Each structure stands twice: as structure tokens, then as C-alpha cells.
Amino acid sequence: MNKGFDKETFKRSVVDNVKNMFRRTIDEATPHQVFQAVAYAVKDVIIDEWIATHKEYEKKDVKTVYYLSMEFLMGRALGNNIINICARDEIKETLDEMGFDLDVIEDQEPDAALGNGGLGRLAACFLDSLATLGYPAYGCGIRYRYGMFKQKIENGYQVEVPDNWLKDGNPFEIRRPEYAAEVKFGGFVRIENQGGVNHFVQDGYQSVRAVPYDLPVIGYGNNVVNTLRIWDAEPINTFNLDSFDRGDYQKAVEQENLAKTIVEVLYPNDNHYAGKELRLKQQYFFISASVQRAVRKYKEKHDDIRKFYEKVVFQLNDTHPTVAIPELMRILLDEEGLTWDEAWEVTTKTCAYTNHTIMSEALEKWPIELFSRLLPRIYQIVEEINRRFQNQIQTMYPGNQEKLRKMSIIYDGQVKMAYMAIAASFSVNGVARLHTEILKHQELKDFYEMMPEKFNNKTNGITQRRFLLHGNPLLADWVTSKIGDEWITDLPHIKKLELFAEDEKCQFEFMNIKYQNKLRLARYIKENNGIDVDPRSIFDVQVKRLHEYKRQLMNILHVMYLYNQLKDNPDMDMIPRTFIFGAKAAAGYKRAKLTIKLINSVADVINNDKSINGKIKVVFIEDYRVSNAELIFAAADVSEQISTASKEASGTSNMKFMLNGALTLGTMDGANVEIVEEVGADNAFIFGMSSDEVINYENNGGYYPMDIFNNDQEIRRVLMQLINGYYAPDNPELFRDIYNSLLNTKSSDRADTYFILKDFRSYAEAHQRVDKAYRDQAWWAKAAILNMANCGKFTSDRTIEEYVKDIWHLKKVTVEM
Numbered sequence: 001m002n003k004g005f006d007k008e009t010f011k012r013s014v015v016d017n018v019k020n021m022f023r024r025t026i027d028e029a030t031p032h033q034v035f036q037a038v039a040y041a042v043k044d045v046i047i048d049e050w051i052a053t054h055k056e057y058e059k060k061d062v063k064t065v066y067y068l069s070m071e072f073l074m075g076r077a078l079g080n081n082i083i084n085i086c087a088r089d090e091i092k093e094t095l096d097e098m099g100f101d102l103d104v105i106e107d108q109e110p111d112a113a114l115g116n117g118g119l120g121r122l123a124a125c126f127l128d129s130l131a132t133l134g135y136p137a138y139g140c141g142i143r144y145r146y147g148m149f150k151q152k153i154e155n156g157y158q159v160e161v162p163d164n165w166l167k168d169g170n171p172f173e174i175r176r177p178e179y180a181a182e183v184k185f186g187g188f189v190r191i192e193n194q195g196g197v198n199h200f201v202q203d204g205y206q207s208v209r210a211v212p213y214d215l216p217v218i219g220y221g222n223n224v225v226n227t228l229r230i231w232d233a234e235p236i237n238t239f240n241l242d243s244f245d246r247g248d249y250q251k252a253v254e255q256e257n258l259a260k261t262i263v264e265v266l267y268p269n270d271n272h273y274a275g276k277e278l279r280l281k282q283q284y285f286f287i288s289a290s291v292q293r294a295v296r297k298y299k300e301k302h303d304d305i306r307k308f309y310e311k312v313v314f315q316l317n318d319t320h321p322t323v324a325i326p327e328l329m330r331i332l333l334d335e336e337g338l339t340w341d342e343a344w345e346v347t348t349k350t351c352a353y354t355n356h357t358i359m360s361e362a363l364e365k366w367p368i369e370l371f372s373r374l375l376p377r378i379y380q381i382v383e384e385i386n387r388r389f390q391n392q393i394q395t396m397y398p399g400n401q402e403k404l405r406k407m408s409i410i411y412d413g414q415v416k417m418a419y420m421a422i423a424a425s426f427s428v429n430g431v432a433r434l435h436t437e438i439l440k441h442q443e444l445k446d447f448y449e450m451m452p453e454k455f456n457n458k459t460n461g462i463t464q465r466r467f468l469l470h471g472n473p474l475l476a477d478w479v480t481s482k483i484g485d486e487w488i489t490d491l492p493h494i495k496k497l498e499l500f501a502e503d504e505k506c507q508f509e510f511m512n513i514k515y516q517n518k519l520r521l522a523r524y525i526k527e528n529n530g531i532d533v534d535p536r537s538i539f540d541v542q543v544k545r546l547h548e549y550k551r552q553l554m555n556i557l558h559v560m561y562l563y564n565q566l567k568d569n570p571d572m573d574m575i576p577r578t579f580i581f582g583a584k585a586a587a588g589y590k591r592a593k594l595t596i597k598l599i600n601s602v603a604d605v606i607n608n609d610k611s612i613n614g615k616i617k618v619v620f621i622e623d624y625r626v627s628n629a630e631l632i633f634a635a636a637d638v639s640e641q642i643s644t645a646s647k648e649a650s651g652t653s654n655m656k657f658m659l660n661g662a663l664t665l666g667t668m669d670g671a672n673v674e675i676v677e678e679v680g681a682d683n684a685f686i687f688g689m690s691s692d693e694v695i696n697y698e699n700n701g702g703y704y705p706m707d708i709f710n711n712d713q714e715i716r717r718v719l720m721q722l723i724n725g726y727y728a729p730d731n732p733e734l735f736r737d738i739y740n741s742l743l744n745t746k747s748s749d750r751a752d753t754y755f756i757l758k759d760f761r762s763y764a765e766a767h768q769r770v771d772k773a774y775r776d777q778a779w780w781a782k783a784a785i786l787n788m789a790n791c792g793k794f795t796s797d798r799t800i801e802e803y804v805k806d807i808w809h810l811k812k813v814t815v816e817m
């Protein structure tokens, strides 16, 4: 309950907002206008707390973490904000009295989709936890004009539609021109000797004006409001109307174009590096602006820049923000006049790096030509960082050319961002225990051996406030009715649910709530896909980015296999199953897009086959995103976490499903390992090769999928259906590429790189265990409740406390109102 909330004031505020913004009375307003008016009214409620929080930070002169990230996948703000000011019931009631439905109003808000997938959503969960725990923090990112594309499915194919999320404005943001900064690109570096001291001056550059927009990040029930600061680009006004100097004119036009393009759109690649020049511009743009601002803010209160790290820590969310390292060096050297050693000490005590993947195709390596042309001064600094790092390697490993070659930051015409991040950060962390171990002992072995003290693990987490309290109100209320509401800010309390796991009445209540949530999702599917699904069937869900290593292909191949069995034996005894997929594929990722087409083609055939009595349904949910994810997790029985072991750094949807009482069907990969450790292998369905086995095969050149093809008739039948037109009668060759990827008839790539056929039998067997287990509803309910009861570890509150204790060393602040 929010004690300060006043219904009448709120009503008046909504009515006035509609009047002032749209010149309409409240009963003439469209639902979207009502949404805007309500959002502004909520902003009114929190604005004093936002101011008070920052006053408190100033007063206490706190140390602050700057979470630097190309991506913040925030989703919708209104519902979450209302929850975090603890005024959900009050506002719902107030709007009811005014004749509006809060759920409908919430649905008007576009998702803030400034991210691709797990990495961006993790950043959003972290901001929620930081504010809720009362830690001083800024999120720093880019205000993309277009976020993650909207996905339409046309004729089974993904079509990308631009996400013009700002077209009606963003009620929560505040433009802060007073903090604008200039960011320079290109040109050349000139050395100027002033009084015997060399100064490095960038000349002939183009620049843009970075202008921040602040978004409130509201802590749960604690008056703390932190800030997500996203940077927009505006042209620097150099137009001299009197000037007929063509050079000037040309430059002005170019600068205007630069400003327009730089923040235009989020690159839709997840776990994949494309090496685009504009992407490097984006990186330097938001990093330079953020670092400049952090230094300026520090200097407002402190004289000794050598102690910068006592008040500031930069967390690099993957390698995307790594230019923060040379940028901070540049400012300290060129603007603050520190010596190299002094500047290096400050920088290496300020920066910490999080690694999110071990897949080589995701590692950023910028060609020297591009890097040095775009960022000439920064490149000089990187060269010097590399020179000194090489010296360090040689001192430690005299004469070892192999190490030098493998570990250099600049090598083979490329700047390796991960190596720079490791060399210059005081902390390097992975995102789940297994992932960190693989980093230490495989991928980054040389670095770990050289500087073991830097490496540490921070297993990811998620916020229960969005993914249970907001996304699943029925279940949230049920949990609170059983064990009180401490779980909202202290998730391990949820352990108390164990007491109820065997209780028949509770089991029944749980299953009933799950059923209600399945009905809710079934309605969504009917409205959006036009498909009827049976809420009594098992909802078996795989939602995440489409990527070969995540193996949506294995999932759909298994559906094809099951369907074959049903065709052969229509009376086959099985619990009806609804296979639900949701996934965006990067726009340029052909095989991933073809997999979407395959899923939809299989869905078409199976969903329209009356002979199987609806025992299998396949649904591809269009435009999977944070807002519909909340509905999906709440309705899931089975959580598919089936990546090839060793490939998924952590995964976080696995945690969101668990929190909502779904059972994991998965491999021993990423955070699944820790999930199984918490809930017990008996309450999950684990299958497939271990990461050691996978890595072993990989080190020995793979395996021969043809052996499986030749010896397993049922698998062969499924594979043949990829190329005999069974699911594509008009174009039997349609899925040839997928078939080839598994069996590799021509290309020189290894076949079945992700061990789909190798794990297939074990996967199919795990599915049989699911079918068998679901028949015992009491057992299922118990296992589901035990999953919830044991998800305490996976709150992002825990993750953040670990970052604070081991890396950031921040102090909690309380804000009195």
C-alpha cells in the first residue's frame, strides 16, 4: 500500500493531463491518450522522490556504479512503475471509478525494446534491483529512435517491421540538455608543444552533440529513484549562413547526417558480431558522452582526479562499451594532464568487465584501418596499452612468442576488444558458474593464468517484481497468502512454500491458477494467431532469440518425430501437448529465419490434421517481447532450455519459468546446472551431453552424424521429410539448407555443429518422462511448487549484492520522504 497516494489528486491529474496535452475532455480521450495522461500522473507522483534520491546521493557523496550497456531491454514502464510505488490497488481502483481498466491502459504502451535478448534484459533487471536495494547507479545507453524490430509472420516467414517506439513520445523521459557533450570522430591527431609539454589535439574531425534523456528507475517501496540515462545525437550547429565556404557547408551537412544516423537503430544481432562501422560509432558515441559526464560530475565536488575510482565504477556490459577504457585514458592524459602511469592506475581501478559468451562469432574484433580512421587518438592510446601489455607478457613469459601472439590486444590487423577489457579491468566475470569455469580453463585460459585474481563468477538473476508480481498477479497473490510478502524484496523467503508442496489443497490451488494463466495465454494466441489451443494440454514452451546453439531446430524435429508416431498409431497414448515457440531471428541470419519458416510449416500441417485429435498443437507466437513474455512464463508447464552444453553462458528465461512454477526440460548448460542443484534433478528433466563431452568432441573434430542417419530409421524419416516436400509440397528443396547443416553433404563446415542428432534420442526420452510425469497431477503440482520454492538464488537482487560486495563496493542509501 502507498500511504501518500491520494485518489482525488490522481484523478484530477489524469483529467488535467488529457486537457492540457490533447485539448480533450476525459470521456473524449482515446485509450492511448488515457495511457499518456496516467503515465504523466504517475511521473508526478515519483518526481519528488527522484529529486530527493539525487539530493541524498550528493549529500552523502556516494560512490556510484555506471552500468555501461549498448542494450537495455526495459519493456513497458507504466505497470512496473505502479507496482514499485506500491500503488497498484489504489490506481486500479481509481481508474475503475473513472471507468477505465488498468490492464487495457497498460496495453497501450509500446515496449521500450532497446535490446536484443538476455544481455539487454539482464541490464534492465539489474537496474530494478539496484534501485530496490538502494544503491547509487546510473544505466548509460543509447536512445535508439528505432528499437528491436517488430516481427510479423507472413506466410510462415519472419518479416521485420521498424519499431517506431517514440512516435507518440515517451511520457517518462526527461531531456537534459544541460548535460550535453560533444563527441568527435575522425580527422587526425596533431601534437602541439606548449611550454615544453606535448599536447595531443584532434583536428579535422566531425562531431555530434550527445544529449541525454533520463528515465526514472523506481525502487520497490523505498522512495529510491535511480536514472537510466540514454543519449540522443543532435547536430552541432556549425552552419554559418553567411559563409560560402564549400568546405564548411559540406562538413555541416555531413555532421547533420552523422547525428541522424548514429542513434537511428539498434543492431538486431544477438551473440553475433557483424563489424559494421556505424556500430563502432554508436559505441564510442554513448561511451564518450557517459565518461565525459562522469568525469565532469566528479570534478564538481572533488579536486583530485587521481581518486576518481573512489567515487566511480564503470561496469562494461560485454565488450561493446570497451572503448570506455581508452576514452577515460584520453581524458585523464589529454585533458587532466595525468602521466600515463597515473592515468592507467585510475582507469584500471575504475573499469570492470562482464563476459556474456564464449562463442567466437560474438567476439568483437575491429579492423585497425577502421578503428584508427574513426578514432585516431583513441587508437594511439590502444597501441600504447597494447605495447605495455606485451611487455608485461614478455616479463612473465620470457621468450614465449606463442603467448604474445595469442594474447596481444592488437594482432593480425585487428583490435581485440575482449583482450583490452581484460587487460585494463580489475574484475572479469562470467555469468554462471559453468560459464566462468569454461572461461578460466578454456576460452581465456592464458589470461586466467596470468591474472587469476581478476576472474570471478556472478551467476545471473532476474527480478521477481516484474516476472511474478507484475506478470502473474494470481500466483503472486497466492504466494503472499501462503507465506507473506517478504519474497517481493527477499526472494529466498519463497523457500517457505516447501511446506505446502505436499498439501493437496495447495496443489489444487496451484494447478488451478496455472490453468487460469493458460486460459489467458490461449486467448492471446487465439486473438493473435487465430489458433485454438487446449488449456488442458501441456504447455511446452521455448521462447528466446533464434540461434542455432539454442536448438529450436531440435525441438521442431522432435515435434515432427512425435507426429510421425501419431500418424502411424493414432491411438497412441499421450497427454495432449501444445508446443509454443517465440523467437526473433537477426535480420541477416538466414538459417535462423528458415527455421522459423520450418516451425510454421510444421505447425500448418499438424494443426490442420484432424486425424490426430488435437493431440499436438504447434504455435509460433509473433513478436516475442518483454510484454508478452510476462503472459507466456505465467502459463508454461514445461520450460525448454535445450542449448548445446557449453554454449549458453547462463540463460535467464530458465529462471523466469522456474519462478512461475514451470519444470525445466534442459541440458546441463549455463545456469541450468545451478537450477538443478537448487531444485534437485528429480524435479527437472535433464538430458543430453555434458559440456565436457561437447568440448571433447569439438577438440577432436566433431562426430559423424551420418552414422546416426544410417542407423536410426525414425531420425532418418524426420530428416527426409525436410527434403521430400512433406512440409513444403510446393517447394521440396525449401529446407535443404537445414538438412545439409545436419548431415553436411557438401560444405567444408563440420556437420551438425550443435550436436542435435547426437542428443536427439536422449531429448525424446526426456519428453517421454514429461508425458509420464504429467499424468500424476499431484506429483506435477508438487514439483512445480518446489521449483518456485527453490528459485530464491535466482533473483537479480542476489546477483547485485554480489557485484556490490566483490566488485563495486557501494553503500546503501535510504531516502526519507
Ligand code: GLG
Residues within 6 Å of the ligand: 117, 118, 119, 120, 122, 270, 271, 356, 357, 431, 460, 648, 649, 650, 651, 652, 670
Ligand atoms: C548473453 C548470453 C546468455 C546470458 C545473457 C545475460 O547468451 O546466455 O544469459 O547474455 O548474461 N548475449 C546474451 O544474450
